[in-house]
Amino acid sequence: MRRSSAFLFRHRRLRLTATLGVPLTWMIVVYLLSILLMLATSFWRLNALTSEVERVWGLQNYRTILTQPVYRIITVRTLTMAIAVTLTDLALAFPIAYFAARVATPRTRSILLLAVVMPLWANYLIRVFAWKTMLAGGGPVEYLLGHVLGVNVSLAATNFAVWITLTYLWLPFTILPIYAALERVPGSLIEASSDLGARNFKTFRKIVMPLALPGIVAASIFAFSLSLGDYLTPTLVGKNLFLGNAIDQLVGTAQNRPLAAAIAVIPMIIIAVYLLIARAFGAFEAL
Amino acid sequence: MRNVRAVLAVLAVMTLVVAGCSSSSTTDSGGTSPSGGPMLVDSIGKGEGTLSLVAWPGYTQKSWVDPFVTETGCKVDIKYGNTSDQMVNLMRQGGGSLYDGVSASGDATNRLIAGGDVAGIDVNKLFPEYANVMPTLQSPPHNTVGGVHYGVPYMWGPNILMFNTDVVKPAPTTWEPVFDANSPYAGKVTAYDSPIYIADAAMYLMSHQPDLGITDPYELSQSQLDAATELLKTQAALVKKYWAVYTDQIDGFESGDMVIGTAWPVNQSVIVADKKVPVSSVIPSEGVTGWADTWMMSANAPHPNCMLKWMEYTLRPDVQTQVAEYYGATPSNAGSCEQLSKDLGKDAVNYHCGDDAFLSNVYLWKTPLPDCGDSRGATCMDYNAWTQAWLNIRGG
Numbered sequence: 001m002r003r004s005s006a007f008l009f010r011h012r013r014l015r016l017t018a019t020l021g022v023p024l025t026w027m028i029v030v031y032l033l034s035i036l037l038m039l040a041t042s043f044w045r046l047n048a049l050t051s052e053v054e055r056v057w058g059l060q061n062y063r064t065i066l067t068q069p070v071y072r073i074i075t076v077r078t079l080t081m082a083i084a085v086t087l088t089d090l091a092l093a094f095p096i097a098y099f100a101a102r103v104a105t106p107r108t109r110s111i112l113l114l115a116v117v118m119p120l121w122a123n124y125l126i127r128v129f130a131w132k133t134m135l136a137g138g139g140p141v142e143y144l145l146g147h148v149l150g151v152n153v154s155l156a157a158t159n160f161a162v163w164i165t166l167t168y169l170w171l172p173f174t175i176l177p178i179y180a181a182l183e184r185v186p187g188s189l190i191e192a193s194s195d196l197g198a199r200n201f202k203t204f205r206k207i208v209m210p211l212a213l214p215g216i217v218a219a220s221i222f223a224f225s226l227s228l229g230d231y232l233t234p235t236l237v238g239k240n241l242f243l244g245n246a247i248d249q250l251v252g253t254a255q256n257r258p259l260a261a262a263i264a265v266i267p268m269i270i271i272a273v274y275l276l277i278a279r280a281f282g283a284f285e286a287l
Numbered sequence: 288m289r290n291v292r293a294v295l296a297v298l299a300v301m302t303l304v305v306a307g308c309s310s311s312s313t314t315d316s317g318g319t320s321p322s323g324g325p326m327l328v329d330s331i332g333k334g335e336g337t338l339s340l341v342a343w344p345g346y347t348q349k350s351w352v353d354p355f356v357t358e359t360g361c362k363v364d365i366k367y368g369n370t371s372d373q374m375v376n377l378m379r380q381g382g383g384s385l386y387d388g389v390s391a392s393g394d395a396t397n398r399l400i401a402g403g404d405v406a407g408i409d410v411n412k413l414f415p416e417y418a419n420v421m422p423t424l425q426s427p428p429h430n431t432v433g434g435v436h437y438g439v440p441y442m443w444g445p446n447i448l449m450f451n452t453d454v455v456k457p458a459p460t461t462w463e464p465v466f467d468a469n470s471p472y473a474g475k476v477t478a479y480d481s482p483i484y485i486a487d488a489a490m491y492l493m494s495h496q497p498d499l500g501i502t503d504p505y506e507l508s509q510s511q512l513d514a515a516t517e518l519l520k521t522q523a524a525l526v527k528k529y530w531a532v533y534t535d536q537i538d539g540f541e542s543g544d545m546v547i548g549t550a551w552p553v554n555q556s557v558i559v560a561d562k563k564v565p566v567s568s569v570i571p572s573e574g575v576t577g578w579a580d581t582w583m584m585s586a587n588a589p590h591p592n593c594m595l596k597w598m599e600y601t602l603r604p605d606v607q608t609q610v611a612e613y614y615g616a617t618p619s620n621a622g623s624c625e626q627l628s629k630d631l632g633k634d635a636v637n638y639h640c641g642d643d644a645f646l647s648n649v650y651l652w653k654t655p656l657p658d659c660g661d662s663r664g665a666t667c668m669d670y671n672a673w674t675q676a677w678l679n680i681r682g683g
Contacts, residue, residue, distance in 0.1 A: 046671075068679070069683075070678060070679045070682040070683055071682070073682060073683060074682045136538070136542040136544060137542040137543040137544040138542055138543050139542070154474065154527070154544065156527070156528070156539075156542065156544045157527050157528035157544065239526070239527070239528045239529065240682075241678075241681050241682045246678065246682060249674070249677075249678055249681070250678070252370070252372050252373065252376070253370075253372045253481070253482060253674050253677070254671065254674035254675070254678070255372075255375075255376075256671075256674075
């Protein structure tokens with residue numbers, strides 16, 4: 001044991017290879033290669049008669065996406081949903097994170113943080129099914145709206161149900177980065193600000209917000225990218241197709257993997273643009 | 288410099304992988320003999336002790352699988368398929384060597400036959416019970432191609448119009464409540480989430496827009512498919528939720544979110560048994576689509592003898608009666624009907640057991656192919672066009 005550690009101490013490169021070799025291989029083979037294969041597939045085409053993928057290069061899948069209005073409709077729907085979920089999550093997460101980081105006593109803080117991560121103990125599917133049951137006809141939400149507020153609406157299988165469910169699902173992932181960022185804002189800066197005569201709101205705007213912004217943007221990356229890629233929630237609580245559902249239909253029903261791969265490139269481009277913007281806000285320093 | 292070398296190494300590995308994938312695709316075309324004609328399976332050997340099946344949920348219950356295991360010594364492993372597309376995918380996994388057989392519906396069978404995924408079988412020689420199969424199912428186009436039988440028929444059933452009797456009054460006699468833009472049940476309609484459902488719209492158009500000239504709801508020209516697509520886009524505004532898995536519809540009806548729509552008899556049986564909402568069903572005046580399922584054997588089945596024994600077993604009248612009573616589907620073996628009506632009394636009427644006149648009027652699911660099967664030649668829209676149309680309907 002001692003001898004081998006001495007050996008590793010003397011051979012730095014070997015040490016590095018042993019530590020990083022496995023995760024790096026995993027990263028390259030499983031992750032990067034599969035993305036590259038998917039990119040390649042998006043330029044191949046389907047032989048309609050045999051349902052086999054023909055490895056002939058061409059842009060026909062991208063032409064289909066650009067010319068058929070249905071793909072534009074689905075993309076816009078997915079993007080709108082992702083933005084709505086992200087904004088709602090940020091609006092809900094910021095006050096909670098602020099309270100936990102700067103107001104609560106240590107004891108309340110740990111209870112609050114425990115409550116935030118508690119939903120993650122239950123399986124993702126169970127949480128989606130819970131919302132399906134709650135929003136179903138004759139379920140508790142409809143009952144409350146109908147008997148307490150006097151509003152008679154059917155929420156099952158609507159975009160509203162998808163919005164509520166996704167907002168719930170990704171809320172913990174938005175609270176935690178914002179909390180981490182707010183907690184790192186030095187108290188001395190805030191005290192200095194008020195010593196110099198700034199009122200609470202001005203201190204918040206000039207000191208707290210700029211320092212927490214990277215955390216907020218990081219949180220938005222989670223909510224946005226997870227909403228963009230989720231396809232089980234629309235299947236279970238919604239009716240309309242989102243990008244993930246279109247890919248699912250094309251792979252499962254139509255067996256048209258090349259077109260499905262081309263559609264999978266759409267969220268990749270959207271996320272790439274989003275990440276570039278997020279980097280400009282310094283979000284990666286807060287992750 | 289080191290960075291450049293690392294990037295080059297990664298690129299080299301990727302090239303190898305892509306090349307490896309490219310060269311492995313052209314060799315799988317099992318199931319045909321060297322002379323070009325299909326090879327016929329015409330003998331059953333000793334069982335291999337194991338059988339793995341892909342089946343619709345409800346088709347392989349313990350009460351009739353266990354006696355089979357005892358009798359033949361073939362231990363049965365079951366993988367449930369929820370949709371026809373999933374079943375086709377499963378049967379093609381591992382070059383078709385993972386599963387021995389599948390209970391394929393008519394919208395999957397022709398794809399499996401065309402893909403060379405299933406074996407031709409000399410049914411008349413192997414299975415004496417085949418003589419009792421209903422005339423319409425003796426050699427239907429969905430499992431018999433060029434005179435070769437690719438499997439044995441199991442259950443069949445119509446896609447009925449089911450409705451909640453508390454809400455839908457009076458009882459409908461046509462499909463209008465699910466297709467008409469002015470349906471009083473808008474927002475509470477359900478429809479089947481599969482491209483094959485386009486045939487239901489085409490069948491509706493046969494009687495409501497006869498000038499389109501649709502003769503077979505599965506053999507549609509471009510303009511006929513467009514008309515059906517338009518109708519289904521109108522319907523999409525009425526639909527609360529599409530059902531893909533049968534439990535989706537059961538949940539929807541029991542919560543009251545759905546009150547009317549196309550259904551399988553098994554869905555109705557489950558809802559009736561649950562006693563949460565009152566439902567009934569009709570065969571509307573435009574007619575019905577339906578399905579007839581076939582036990583097919585993989586061309587590369589790992590346990591062919593057990594699969595053939597399973598086919599022999601599932602053709603038996605007493606077994607089919609049991610399945611029919613559990614599943615709410617109708618046996619293909621007309622010999623099952625006597626026991627069925629004895630067991631069910633007046634409820635047996637709904638099964639149309641042995642009623643070949645009824646069955647021959649059901650538009651049974653079959654895979655849409657370019658060949659129209661009539662004087663129009665190869666001008667019809669294939670399944671690929673149907674799936675694209677379905678995506679346009681569902682995505683819009």
